[in-house]
Amino acid sequence: MSAIYSQKIEKSERIPKLIEHLFEKMPQIESERAVLLTQSYKETEGQPITLRRAKAFAHILEGLPITIRPLELVVGSNTKMPRSCQVFPEYSYSWLEDEFDTIETRSADPFYISDETKKTLKDVYTYWKGKTTSELATSYMAPEALTAIEHNMFTPGNYFYNGIGHVTVDYAKVLKIGFKGIEAEAKAALEKLSVADADYARRHHFLEAVIISCQAVCNYAKRYAALAKKMASDATEPRKSELLKIAENCQRVPQNGATSFYEACQSFWFVQMLLQTESSGHSISPGRFDQYMYPYYIADLESGKITREFAQELIDCIWVKLNDLNKVRDAASAEGFAGYSLFQNLIVGGQDSNGRDATNDISYMCMNATMHVSLPQPSFSVRVWNGTPHEFMIRAAEVTRTGVGLPAYYNDEVIIPSLQSRGLTLEDARDYNIIGCVEPQKAAKTDGWHDAAFFNMCRPLEMVFSGGVDNGVQIGPQTGDVTKMQSFEEFYDAYKTQMNYFIELMVNADNAIDVAHAELCPLPFQSCMVEDCIGRGKSLQEGGAIYNFTGPQGFGIANMTDSLYAIKTLVYEQKVFTIAELKEALQNNFGKDMDAKKAEQITTQVAKEFVKSGKVLSSDDVKVIYETVVKNNCSGDKKDAYGKILDKIGELPKFGNDVAEVDSFARDVAYTYTRPLLNYKNPRGGQYQAGLYPVSANVPLGAQTGATPDGRLAFTPVADGVSPAAGRDVKGPTAAANSVSRLDHYIASNGTLFNMKFHPSALAGAGGLESFVALVRGYFDQKGSHMQFNVVSRETLRDAQANPEKYKSLVVRVAGYSALFTTLSRSLQDDIINRTQQGEF
Amino acid sequence: MADSKLLTRGRIFDIQRFSTHDGPGIRTIVFLKGCALRCRWCCNPESQSYNIEQMKQNEKIKTIGKDVTVAEVLEEVLRDAPYYRRSGGGITLSGGESLLQPDFAISLLKACHDHGINTAIETTGFAEQSVIERFIPHIDLFLMDIKHINSAKHAEFTGQPNERILENAALIARQAKRLIVRVPVIPGFNDTETEISDIAAFAKSLNGVNEIHLLPYHRMGRDKYEGLNRPYLMGDVPPPTSEHMEKLINVARSHGLTAKIGG
Structure with a gap:
């Protein structure tokens, strides 16, 4: 050779x-x-x-x-x-x-x-x-499944509206x-x-x-x-x-x-x-x-x-x-x-x-x-x-x-x-x-039907707090009054009940779509190049392939880990605040104002409703609506109380920092999604298998999710893939990789996605490449499944300067060594931005 | 039986993971508190005093320094063992000056060796010979500063003369596994071609030394002085230009050394 x-x-x-x-x-x-x-x-x-x-x-x-x-x-x-x-x-x-x-x-x-x-x-x-x-x-589809889709519990959108x-x-x-x-x-x-x-x-x-x-x-x-x-x-x-x-x-x-x-x-x-x-x-x-x-x-x-x-x-x-x-x-x-x-x-x-x-x-x-x-x-x-x-x-x-x-x-x-x-x-x-x-x-x-749906793991948690009610409609099981739950086990069981219920509905929706494709859109050209369609005399869509799967993606592992961990430790173990107090804080977005873009959207919606009902709105009226939406109008005392809850949550260790206790908890939380799915079959005779990644859906679907007990504010993005929630991993790339490797990557056989951000300078020189390779190798030795790198641009650095909370784990190389960008002084950050040109390494 | 060295206590002020520039591979740097020198350009002024102190950083007051056991540090160091194995990395002691806390530092280095972890130290080399001899068996790589050949100038800018440092360099070169000489290139102190040439000549004269790193002055530490309420003696001195560094690196190479800019 x-x-x-x-x-x-x-x-x-x-x-x-x-x-x-x-x-x-x-x-x-x-x-x-x-x-x-x-x-x-x-x-x-x-x-x-x-x-x-x-x-x-x-x-x-x-x-x-x-x-x-x-x-x-x-x-x-x-x-x-x-x-x-x-x-x-x-x-x-x-x-x-x-x-x-x-x-x-x-x-x-x-x-x-x-x-x-x-x-x-x-x-x-x-x-x-x-x-x-x-x-x-x-x-x-079952009517309950359609309702669940309407209420953003999951979205089977991809195959619902397109080819497979x-x-x-x-x-x-x-x-x-x-x-x-x-x-x-x-x-x-x-x-x-x-x-x-x-x-x-x-x-x-x-x-x-x-x-x-x-x-x-x-x-x-x-x-x-x-x-x-x-x-x-x-x-x-x-x-x-x-x-x-x-x-x-x-x-x-x-x-x-x-x-x-x-x-x-x-x-x-x-x-x-x-x-x-x-x-x-x-x-x-x-x-x-x-x-x-x-x-x-x-x-x-x-x-x-x-x-x-x-x-x-x-x-x-x-x-x-x-x-x-x-x-x-x-x-x-x-x-x-x-x-x-x-x-x-x-x-x-x-x-x-x-x-x-x-x-x-x-x-x-x-x-x-x-x-x-x-x-x-x-x-x-x-x-x-x-x-x-x-x-x-x-x-x-x-x-x-x-x-x-x-x-x-x-x-x-x-x-x-x-x-x-x-x-x-x-x-x-x-x-x-x-x-x-x-x-x-x-x-x-x-x-493989690999992109069957996105399942937002944060939403069932919201259902635990509301007893299965969303916007006044009973869409999930009645898991009881959350404020009466006496132990974390009881709470966690309620979460699993909500999860199982909506997973079942997602399976119903996916299978309905699966059958529709088989009946209306079999694809003979595609099928003739997959074994054993010709042998079995049927298209892929009818089950012609040797291996058949349906793989819907769960996402928000990091948020749910940090949320459930917060409830477990602060509510039930240390009794720092009650579940009722937490519920109230969540309903009021921890006393914080709303994201301006989201507020605009809600204002538009509200205004439309008014117009529909026959009201005539002046621009001043719209302004008033917007002000009401964006400003959190709870009292100062309340704001303080919610703020204290948020601070306490902030002090807890978070997923992504190589804290074994939190990380093993994450492994268990992921199982609430990955394990139940294995019980289901699709119409092509194949099995369901979970993936843990949201593509970029964590942003738009996060915009449909209220505040969560991990301290995430309402309508902000949910964590990306199995990566730690944005800005919460503060101990650098090896710590984040260790945390993510503690998830069970084998069971999520439809794939997991771990995204890491680097500035090109951190990979400079032959030594930079060697270290980078060792990082990948070290993560893979610990049985991580996938890793990808966002080598960021100068524009991103500017954004990191403006929004440091989003970029706490961003690595840059500074005079002779690498550091977390947001820990650097403003002047040094400027310095790095100024001397960073594309391709200069 | 409990391993008594794991209970040894010492004072550190930071542990930094995924460092790739102070020794081979991916390393965890443990910063020990306290130093005998007072280099004007020091980018870690919070490391100099052995006392636990307060520093203002990004509008927040941070306590600098904490007392820990070897076991506590080791636990943190071992977390990145998979990456050391893949990269040939390990632990690097930095500071401050580790030589000033010999019992703690040596116990930590021994414990790392027990786990098959490569050890390195960044040092001024300013300590008694007997102390250095205790360290040598437990260190795979010495990264030692030679800041100036002229003792008076050395004393003026660092607070200490250099005779003992130069003697220790020779001792380390003779007995240690490996020594790389490092030179912080500081404008107005040692950044002329002659000064760098003198240092390189000295390095070359050391037994077995074949590598030198020139570390250009940077202003990373400036804000920390403010945070500590101390004057920044370097003022607005600009870092050396890359053209100038190129010139100096060639001077170092002309002595037959492998030379590079940065660690």
Whole structure:
């Protein structure tokens, strides 16, 4: 075996030009897919749904405008304009219609939409009324579950309104046998069917749908071949030759198996892009790109057909293309997933299915690509195990140091046994990759439903205080008068009762959505690349995969740990204040004023209610409402009393400071979510498994949560992932990591997320990289599962100066050593800000 | 039987985890209280007096200094053992001056060695020879300041002459596992090429010494003087420019030493 080539490779001049073109204009919403889909649906009324889906997919691929962007080497775009998106009315549409006039100016992820597109979509939408997955799912949900969603106990929003996505298909198979090969498999399966089989009709429809989809994809690629050829005839060299090569590639792949690395890149891209044309699901994750691309690369390299530089250029081109795809979400979800992110997770390194280290040249070239392109996609990840080469770690640390927030680090030593405990074979577990944010699974065999819901663990605690009443409605179990609870055990039991109840409702909601997708939106194209859909003759959505899961995320562990710990020690052990006093303090937000932004929102709501009831409001009236909302108008005495309670809570040790007692308590609190979930099954025959992370939903969902007994004020963000609550870990990175490692990362097999903030200066020099790697290693030795680093910018430092309470754990390097930024004097902080320029390390 | 050294008491004023610049790897720095020198540029003025004192910091009064047992410190130090193992890190005693609390410091160092933890000390080297000899077996790395070769100037800026320091440097170089010489580069005190050259020449003459660190003066400690109600004698002297530091580092290298800026 030849030695691994780990050196950096220069960036081609093409790459910055591609990126410049990508970001020239604001992304826009395009309507062609919706129009074509609707045309096809109208023509196939009454036919089996799987076939209707395949025919619609084929019709879309016949009619969707195609475009080759300037200087591209790897081609295929489902929109005319870069970074734009098609829409998917089969899942839901009314939110978009409602936002037509605001979507261009909203703060999170705005899109341009032309008047013409608005009109076209309005026409199309008339067809979809009553036909979407979200409407069907709603009709399948228990009324209590709908109420719980309305009251923000949890949100199943992602799959409720969109496609599922969250899958890694068998890229290797497409590269090897092409869609011609997959079509042949489907045909062979058809041959084997007996007309007397009990499920003959369903299998037959599905396999026929696969064949239609495969052919549609091949024909689509040939449209690109023709376009490239036509463009070549008008082009001058060297572009002419490039276009002719593109034409040749698209003529061959993805129909046939790839015969070169370049063809493999093109074939990969068609799969990646078309998965996101068939459905609107995000987190379609390329997975172990370094593994399935390597054979094509090394064969070409050894036979002299390709240079490393050109292979790197192609990989860089794919990185740029991954940023060309986009998705429009409703305003609330856009805040939860801010940054136009599609979470296309691509992972390198780790073990192969035989347990040997799998690092190769492409692993390093992917690191180069991430540094060359410096864009959010792909969500770049690395797998780490005891046998990971040190050089690999150092190179990854260098990528981290650039400040892109990538890669994320994953621990094989936790994830492999964790997946085995969920029924994966050892070989499959070793071959895991990550979906979306942090969710591990085995590619090409899994339908993981990894992002099934967000469950806000703070809300059930509020229900304990209110006896299950929210805004005057009994939405949870009546756990009794909280002020009469005599022991912490009694209180904690009430919390668990509330948790269990709402977990059950969340399962009900998820299963309803699951069934709706199976009935209305099976995806034959996606399914033909996941085992054993062809063998079983059913789509992924109907349970065609080998491994089936549903993974809803719990978040707010740190807040609940600190809250319950405060109640346990201050109310029941030390009896510093009573539970009734605490309840009153919480209701009054500890006597503090409200966050101005939230107050504005509430004022708007109240004003709307007044207007609805027929009142006419002057601007002065609105002002008065705002003043009442924002100002905490309890008396001075009360304020003092609440303030004292808040101070006492503040003095307690908090999660994230390496205090064993608090940390083991956190482990137990996490179990209140992770354990009950294991009791539930989904309609695809799979198990529920918990994740512990909120993406960025901790901010918007925190805005729906009142004050909590950990001293968190009303409507402020809830803690991020399994990370300590913002600003409460004050003992530096190793202490925080030790605390987080005391959680049970094995049971949260849908993933945990630990975010740490660093300033690039803390990673300066070779020594900085070594220390950083040791930090990751040390955390992983203690069985943490995931770690990612926010290497912060100068702007963040300014924010930290203004809001030190949010940044107590931020590490910066000061003259010759590292320190917590907020502990430094103002003048020194200024000094650091002033001498910190991007890239100066 | 209880390990009696764990009960030894000493006075510290801070423990800082995840330090990566005072010795190899990821380290926990234990700051001992009390020092025999009074360097004008000292960035930890609260370390100088052995007495427990009050300092105002960010509008709050903080008590500086507390008496602890070796066992208490060890517990804190052991927390980061996973990171020491991965990085070759360990404990670094700083101060203040650890040599002034030999029973406590040596017990702590021994206890760390019992747990296989690498030990380092940041020191002025200002102590009796016999004290230093007691420390040597328990220290894997000495980071020792040589601030000036001229004793009179040394005394003027630090309050103590340098003869004993230079003798101890030679002793440590002969007997200890490893010694790295450190020079705080202070404008107006030792920042000329000649002065740095003299220090480097001395360092090079020491048995087995091959590394020198130049630590540029910074104003990190200025606010603390105010908090302690003490005058800041350095005034508005600006830190050395990076161009100047480059020049000095080349001077140090010209003596055949491995030299770097910062720890």
